[in-house]
Amino acid sequence: MGSRGDAIRVLFRIAFRNLAASRVRTAIIGGIVLLGALLVVLGTSALGSIAQGMRTSVQGSLGGHLQVYNGASPDPLQLYGGLRGEPVLDPIEDFSRVKEVLGKVPNVKMVVPMGIDTAMVATGNVLDLALERLRGDVRRMEEGESGPELERSYRAHLSHVRRIVTLLHEDLSKARQIADLKGKYAAERRENWADLSRAASDVFWDGFDRNRYPSLEFLENKVTKLTQDNAFTFLRYVGTDVDAFFEAFPLAEVAEGQMIPRGHRGILVGKQYAEEWLKVKNARRLDQLQERRGRGHQISRDEDMQRWVRENHSGIKEILLQLDPVKADEVADLLRRGLGAPPGENLEALMARLFDTHDQDFDQKYQLFYDVIAPRIRLYSINVGDNITIKAPSKTGYFSSVTVKVYGFLQFRHVEKSGIAGGVSVMDLMSFRDLYGYMTKEKAEEIAALKQGAGAKEIARDDAESALFGSPGSSAAQPGETRSTRIDESKLLPGKRVDPVELGSRVYSQEEIEHGVALNAALILDDPGKLRRTMADVQRASDEAKLGLKVLDWETASGVVGQFVIMLRLILSFALFVFFVLAVVIINIAMVMATLQRVKEIGTMRAIGAQRRFVLWMLLLETMAVGLLFGLLGAGVGGLVVWTVRDMGGIPATTDMLNFLFAGPALLPALGAGNVITSLVTVVLVSVLSGLYPALLAMRITPVEAMATEE
Amino acid sequence: MAIVSVQDVSKDYMLGKTVVPALRGVSLDVDRGEFLSIAGPSGSGKTTLLNLIGCVDTATQGTVLVGGKNTRLLSERTLTDLRLHTIGFIFQSFNLVQVLSVFQNVEFPLLLQGKATRKEREVRVMGLLEAVGIGEYRRHRPSELSGGQRQRVAVARALVTRPALVLADEPTANLDSETGATIIDLMKEMNHRDGTTFIFSTHDPKVMSHASAVIRIADGQLVAREQLNGAAPGGR
Numbered sequence: 017m018g019s020r021g022d023a024i025r026v027l028f029r030i031a032f033r034n035l036a037a038s039r040v041r042t043a044i045i046g047g048i049v050l051l052g053a054l055l056v057v058l059g060t061s062a063l064g065s066i067a068q069g070m071r072t073s074v075q076g077s078l079g080g081h082l083q084v085y086n087g088a089s090p091d092p093l094q095l096y097g098g099l100r101g102e103p104v105l106d107p108i109e110d111f112s113r114v115k116e117v118l119g120k121v122p123n124v125k126m127v128v129p130m131g132i133d134t135a136m137v138a139t140g141n142v143l144d145l146a147l148e149r150l151r152g153d154v155r156r157m158e159e160g161e162s163g164p165e166l167e168r169s170y171r172a173h174l175s176h177v178r179r180i181v182t183l184l185h186e187d188l189s190k191a192r193q194i195a196d197l198k199g200k201y202a203a204e205r206r207e208n209w210a211d212l213s214r215a216a217s218d219v220f221w222d223g224f225d226r227n228r229y230p231s232l233e234f235l236e237n238k239v240t241k242l243t244q245d246n247a248f249t250f251l252r253y254v255g256t257d258v259d260a261f262f263e264a265f266p267l268a269e270v271a272e273g274q275m276i277p278r279g280h281r282g283i284l285v286g287k288q289y290a291e292e293w294l295k296v297k298n299a300r301r302l303d304q305l306q307e308r309r310g311r312g313h314q315i316s317r318d319e320d321m322q323r324w325v326r327e328n329h330s331g332i333k334e335i336l337l338q339l340d341p342v343k344a345d346e347v348a349d350l351l352r353r354g355l356g357a358p359p360g361e362n363l364e365a366l367m368a369r370l371f372d373t374h375d376q377d378f379d380q381k382y383q384l385f386y387d388v389i390a391p392r393i394r395l396y397s398i399n400v401g402d403n404i405t406i407k408a409p410s411k412t413g414y415f416s417s418v419t420v421k422v423y424g425f426l427q428f429r430h431v432e433k434s435g436i437a438g439g440v441s442v443m444d445l446m447s448f449r450d451l452y453g454y455m456t457k458e459k460a461e462e463i464a465a466l467k468q469g470a471g472a473k474e475i476a477r478d479d480a481e482s483a484l485f486g487s488p489g490s491s492a493a494q495p496g497e498t499r500s501t502r503i504d505e506s507k508l509l510p511g512k513r514v515d516p517v518e519l520g521s522r523v524y525s526q527e528e529i530e531h532g533v534a535l536n537a538a539l540i541l542d543d544p545g546k547l548r549r550t551m552a553d554v555q556r557a558s559d560e561a562k563l564g565l566k567v568l569d570w571e572t573a574s575g576v577v578g579q580f581v582i583m584l585r586l587i588l589s590f591a592l593f594v595f596f597v598l599a600v601v602i603i604n605i606a607m608v609m610a611t612l613q614r615v616k617e618i619g620t621m622r623a624i625g626a627q628r629r630f631v632l633w634m635l636l637l638e639t640m641a642v643g644l645l646f647g648l649l650g651a652g653v654g655g656l657v658v659w660t661v662r663d664m665g666g667i668p669a670t671t672d673m674l675n676f677l678f679a680g681p682a683l684l685p686a687l688g689a690g691n692v693i694t695s696l697v698t699v700v701l702v703s704v705l706s707g708l709y710p711a712l713l714a715m716r717i718t719p720v721e722a723m724a725t726e727e
Numbered sequence: 728m729a730i731v732s733v734q735d736v737s738k739d740y741m742l743g744k745t746v747v748p749a750l751r752g753v754s755l756d757v758d759r760g761e762f763l764s765i766a767g768p769s770g771s772g773k774t775t776l777l778n779l780i781g782c783v784d785t786a787t788q789g790t791v792l793v794g795g796k797n798t799r800l801l802s803e804r805t806l807t808d809l810r811l812h813t814i815g816f817i818f819q820s821f822n823l824v825q826v827l828s829v830f831q832n833v834e835f836p837l838l839l840q841g842k843a844t845r846k847e848r849e850v851r852v853m854g855l856l857e858a859v860g861i862g863e864y865r866r867h868r869p870s871e872l873s874g875g876q877r878q879r880v881a882v883a884r885a886l887v888t889r890p891a892l893v894l895a896d897e898p899t900a901n902l903d904s905e906t907g908a909t910i911i912d913l914m915k916e917m918n919h920r921d922g923t924t925f926i927f928s929t930h931d932p933k934v935m936s937h938a939s940a941v942i943r944i945a946d947g948q949l950v951a952r953e954q955l956n957g958a959a960p961g962g963r
Binding site for chain 2: 022023026029030033034036037616617620621622623624625626627628630718719720722723
């Protein structure tokens with residue numbers, strides 16, 4: 017017993033001493049193994065963390081655990097859009113049926129209806145807003161009101177409009193120098209210029225008081241269209257049962273404003289989206305500078321940051337336009353004091369002084385901007401309480417629009433900065449249906465039919481409610497006809513256009529919300545661990561009920577996002593595979609050479625009574641020992657790297673792409689026992705695999721070799 | 728009874744496509760306790776004959792009996808066991824395991840046998856190291872020793888399992904004649920002390936003169952057997 021242990025000990029002794037004896041070889045093999053273990057640890061750790069980030073982002077924001085959509089759709093469901101825009105999906109005609117059937121499948125906790133699309137939002141421009149305020153004053157005056165407060169407001173608003181027009185005139189006069197005034201649009205351009213010149217003339221403003229309404233209308237009709245600032249932007253929204261959505265996705269929270277009241281129409285705009293697209297560009301860039309400085313970057317060394325500072329200089333005009341003379345004076349005064357500027361310096365120069373920032377004065381200037389300018393401008397082009405008009409750009413040439421109230425901003429906890437989760441807005445399902453209704457060809461045909469007077473027959477077929485909110489067609493109906501049951505509400509009330517505000521105050525019942533079209537539905541499970549099984553159950557239930565649904569797991573449903581993780585995993589696996597194949601080859605060669613050098617010694621061992629098995633183990637132990645020893649070392653180094661990276665705040669997501677990938681501002685790699693075990697098992701397996709051939713070779717060495725005489 | 732019995736043995740080697748006969752119809756009996764020298768010029772078949780007797784190679788024709796067992800009928804595994812327990816080897820170029828110390832080299836066959844306890848091994852190995860005169864070098868590595876010292880280690884290793892038979896292939900060829908003589912003396916001393924049978928090959932007449940009998944081989948054939956003096960009485 018003891019002797020057997022001794023024999024094993026001598027095996028180890030020989031193995032280790034051989035390793036120690038040929039240091040160069042051991043260093044080469046060990047180095048490869050160490051690097052391999054390090055790569056496995058770092059790779060799996062980073063990938064695991066990215067996958068976890070994705071999981072949190074996707075499951076917590078839109079994905080849920082499973083997704084269902086109409087299996088007849090030409091495109092697969094892609095929750096975050098595809099590379100060529102939004103996927104084309106056939107609708108789920110009656111969501112309530114889906115909810116009823118799938119809600120009964122074991123392990124399914126919730127079924128949430130969804131309709132995801134990108135739409136255009138009119139954000140209005142500065143001149144529009146200034147004119148709107150001026151019109152308010154004018155109305156009051158024309159109705160006979162008067163007083164110093166009204167007079168002061170009127171004068172301020174009037175000079176604000178004049179200021180904007182003047183600036184616009186200056187801008188366009190520069191543009192005229194390079195514009196083509198002979199081509200196709202020459203006549204139109206000349207006419208525009210004439211209008212603008214008139215609006216900028218003293219004569220026009222001198223006569224404004226005598227001619228208030230006509231002057232306003234002239235500005236509204238002829239000049240407003242010449243401004244070029246952001247008149248609209250694109251908004252990605254999910255139309256859903258808002259209450260169910262918040263229950264299903266507990267990470268969702270209203271960051272500002274309030275929840276859409278139950279059953280009401282309304283929208284919660286994605287906070288991250290608002291930051292990126294709706295905020296005044298200069299403010300956004302200051303935020304980005306601030307954030308990057310927070311990560312230890314310096315303006316003096318960072319080209320991006322320097323670019324932002326430069327861009328802020330050219331963004332000054334956007335802010336100037338927003339300030340009416342009263343506010344402009346306030347701002348100038350406060351800036352002059354805050355910046356210690358000479359008394360005579362004008363606002364534009366003061367702003368240039370403010371935005372021309374460097375590492376030493378950034379914090380002070382950042383604070384000054386938010387104290388002085390931000391409260392006096394419209395910081396976001398959409399604000400809580402606004403009624404915004406959303407237009408769906410149709411693929412078939414039709415546009416539809418709805419006006420919804422912005423109740424608040426939406427964010428998802430933990431992944432607030434994630435472009436995946438934070439980019440989407442949540443809208444009520446009714447508004448989605450209105451927008452979506454026009455988008456299908458069948459719908460277009462139906463409207464045409466309605467316009468020709470056949471509409472009455474259509475509506476009479478069902479009761480009003482199901483006609484309004486879409487009901488399942490009769491079983492004999494063709495799919496095309498079934499789709500045509502969605503009806504534009506405004507068309508149902510002949511002669512009367514529905515007032516958006518009135519529509520906004522309507523309260524819909526849960527039944528109204530659920531009976532009707534959705535594009536897909538998110539399924540939340542009680543036990544996500546049983547995802548595969550439940551997925552099969554859901555598919556079966558759908559097939560049995562002839563719902564024609566296709567079921568996807570969250571990863572697949574997330575489209576390019578999920579595929580990205582799969583792709584990363586493939587790339588990592590492939591890279592590691594190539595590395596380890598090379599490792600096997602190199603270690604193999606090194607060990608074969610070592611074996612050939614030891615032919616005589618091995619022959620001697622065989623001659624004096626060592627069995628083949630002994631020789632095999634002797635060689636295998638040697639590579640295994642290297643594998644384990646340097647594998648541990650590599651895993652240790654990997655652990656140290658991971659720990660250091662975490663300690664330093666993770667790998668910062670310096671670009672939008674990384675932010676998207678990491679699902680947050682930084683990737684905090686995690687190191688589990690799994691990563692270490694995986695790396696150790698991998699490198700030991702690779703070592704044994706590389707040592708196997710030389711060991712088998714050694715095993716075949718005959719004792720006769722011991723007798724061979726040396727030269 | 729003979730410890731080794733070689734009966735009409737032939738051994739052919741393949742050299743490319745040509746058959747090279749190394750031994751042709753050799754018959755030989757070796758009694759226990761003999762101190763037998765195999766003599767002959769290079770390439771005469773000395774090493775081949777030793778390989779066949781040492782069970783590291785098998786004959787093309789004829790039978791080799793070692794300790795009464797027909798080596799042709801034994802499996803590779805059993806042959807290895809037979810070598811481990813019955814035969815000791817001394818090589819021309821010593822063939823020590825470079826990474827093991829003197830003590831560990833000698834201990835190695837005992838570990839392969841796996842029978843002796845640590846204490847028994849210590850006693851046996853040290854006894855032999857003292858007997859061959861290198862007890863003080865027990866912790867040295869082979870590379871730190873002279874050729875003669877290394878061959879003494881090899882002798883101790885060959886004897887540590889108390890084999891019935893020790894085979895030595897040109898044990899003095901890599902040593903100067905004086906050292907060679909002391910090794911032969913050492914072997915002979917062991918032959919006398921334990922009655923271990925020694926068969927060694929050599930082409931050195933001075934070395935031969937120590938043997939109890941000399942077998943002469945030429946061109947793969949046994950040409951003469953000369954009985955000399957002083958074989959160990961009785962064997963064991």
